[in-house]
Amino acid sequence: MRAFEYASPSTKEQAAGLLGNRWEDAVVFAGGTDLLSSMKDNLSAPQRLVDIKQIRELGGIGYGASSGLRVGALVTLEELQAHPQVRKEYPGIAEAAEGVTSPQIRNRGTVGGDLCQRPRCWYYRAGFGLLAKDAEGKALVPSGDNRYHAILGNAGPAYFVNPSSLAPVLIALGAKVRIYSSAGAREVALEQFFAIPKTDNDRENVLKPNEIVTEILIPAGSRRTASYEVRQKEALDWPLVSASVALDMNGNRVRSARIVMGHVAPIPWRAAEAEKVLEGKAVTEETALGAGKAAVGQAHPLSKNGYKVQLARVAVKRALLKAAQGGA
Numbered sequence: 001m002r003a004f005e006y007a008s009p010s011t012k013e014q015a016a017g018l019l020g021n022r023w024e025d026a027v028v029f030a031g032g033t034d035l036l037s038s039m040k041d042n043l044s045a046p047q048r049l050v051d052i053k054q055i056r057e058l059g060g061i062g063y064g065a066s067s068g069l070r071v072g073a074l075v076t077l078e079e080l081q082a083h084p085q086v087r088k089e090y091p092g093i094a095e096a097a098e099g100v101t102s103p104q105i106r107n108r109g110t111v112g113g114d115l116c117q118r119p120r121c122w123y124y125r126a127g128f129g130l131l132a133k134d135a136e137g138k139a140l141v142p143s144g145d146n147r148y149h150a151i152l153g154n155a156g157p158a159y160f161v162n163p164s165s166l167a168p169v170l171i172a173l174g175a176k177v178r179i180y181s182s183a184g185a186r187e188v189a190l191e192q193f194f195a196i197p198k199t200d201n202d203r204e205n206v207l208k209p210n211e212i213v214t215e216i217l218i219p220a221g222s223r224r225t226a227s228y229e230v231r232q233k234e235a236l237d238w239p240l241v242s243a244s245v246a247l248d249m250n251g252n253r254v255r256s257a258r259i260v261m262g263h264v265a266p267i268p269w270r271a272a273e274a275e276k277v278l279e280g281k282a283v284t285e286e287t288a289l290g291a292g293k294a295a296v297g298q299a300h301p302l303s304k305n306g307y308k309v310q311l312a313r314v315a316v317k318r319a320l321l322k323a324a325q326g327g328a
Contacts, residue, residue, distance in 0.1 A: 001039050005048040011055060012214060016182045018050045019210040023203075026050050028212055030074060031110045034117040041125065043118070058112075058214055063089060068220035073112030073213045077165075078103070080111060090218065092169045092225030092244060092323075099229055099239070100165050112213040114166050115177065115193070119204065119266075120238055121149065121160035129200045131157045146302040148240070151309055153265035154300060158196050160266055162204065167194070167268040168260040169227050169244035175218045181211040190216070194267040204266065223248055226323035229262075230311045239263050241308055243295075243315035245323050247283070254278040259295060259320075264312050271295035274316060283324035285317075292317035 009015040019026045026048035029035060038044040052058060052074065059072040063085040071080065080086060081097035100106050118124070123132035123140050132140045141149055141159035149159045167190065175190040194205050207213070224247040229239040242262035248255045257278045259271040274295035281287045292313040299309045 002042070002045045004039075004046055006051065007048060008051045008054055012052075012057065012180050012212060013182075015050050015052050015055060015212055016180060016210060018048065019181075019212070020048075021209055023209045025209065028052055028116075031076070031108045031113045033105055033109045034113060038118060041127075043125065043127065052212065058212075061086065064220070066220055069093075069218040071111055071216045071218070073110060073215055075111045076107055077109050077111070077114065078106040080166075081106070090173065090225065092173070092227050092246070093166065093218075096166050096169045096227050096244065099227070099242075101237075111166060111216060114164050115170075115190075115216075116205065116207065116213060117163055119160035120163045124160060130160075130197055130202070130204075131200050132159065133200075142302055145304065147304045148238075148263075149302055149305055150265045151296070151299045151301045151305060151312070152261075152269050153196055153267060154302065157198065158266040159302070161263045162194060162265065162267050163238055164262065164268065168242055168262040169225065169246075170216065170218065171260045171268050171270065172244045172246040172258040173218050173223065173225065174246075174258070175216055177213055178215045178217065179207065179211050180214045181208065185214070187217070191268075191270060196266045221248070224323040224326065226319050228315045228319040228322060230315055241311045241315050243312065243319040245316070245319045247278075247320075247323050252282045254281055254283060257291075257320075259291065259316060261295060261312055261316065264299075264308060271316065273297055278320070283320050285321070288317040288320040288324075291320055 007018050027046040029049040029051045059074040061083050062070040077097045081094045087094045171191045176187050227244040229242040231239050244260050246258045257275045259274045261269045274291040277291045277294045295316045296309050296312050
């Protein structure tokens with residue numbers, strides 16, 4: 001690991017002032033479960049680490065029947081899944097946090113860190129760049145080992161999958177993320193927070209080098225939510241695919257639905273076609289199957305990951321049936 005400066009501000013204003021205009025100037029350090037490993041692997045070499053763990057206003061969970069849920073960026077995954085009002089009012093969020101099966105990661109990793117973590121693509125982690133190209137500029141993923149890569153949003157040049165455990169369910173619930181810099185605060189719909197990079201210098205989200213995620217805001221509302229993941233093993237691992245749904249019901253029929261898939265695209269993937277299939281219908285085996293098929297209707301699997309199409313179809317179906325039966 002290369003030498004770096006270390007700063008531990010006590011306010012978000014101080015923290016913002018310590019960040020720079022380039023990613024190599026300074027980075028935000030919270031739980032560190034992703035950042036430290038990337039620094040050890042020389043994927044990141046910031047000149048300064050800005051440790052935000054002492055900033056109290058970035059922690060805490062608050063809930064109001066009319067205002068909804070507020071989750072500080074420094075809230076750990078363990079705090080999130082154990083919070084009684086999260087479990088009662090937003091069970092799908094607690095379920096997604098529980099999906100991170102390592103107690104060590106849940107107790108150290110933060111909500112903000114989960115949303116901002118870098119891709120787990122093994123080409124990227126091996127030093128071939130975010131877009132995984134060889135020395136001549138040729139993309140390595142399409143003709144290489146792409147078992148765990150994207151089946152949607154993969155027309156190029158990005159083929160990795162978004163690794164966030166919480167993003168699909170938060171997007172399904174219409175969450176917003178609040179961002180702070182020395183220029184002030186701004187809010188972004190979480191669905192618009194993620195971006196597919198076009199160059200190796202781009203990032204996977206809309207954050208600028210001098211900005212900090214401060215909190216996540218989830219609106220109130222009576223929705224049936226559920227998530228379903230397909231994994232190779234129960235021990236700590238990233239899912240092969242996941243699906244999160246939020247259903248606004250009118251009796252036993254769907255007034256509106258939001259369906260978001262994870263680990264299938266460079267961004268959490270909103271399945272708008274599947275949502276339309278459900279409008280005005282009861283959630284049955286047949287309609288859930290139809291929604292699952294629609295969710296992957298535009299999929300373009302690579303040479304070795306065609307199996308993910310079927311897994312995604314099943315994940316959407318089972319998440320919908322689970323939500324219809326009362327949710328997580």
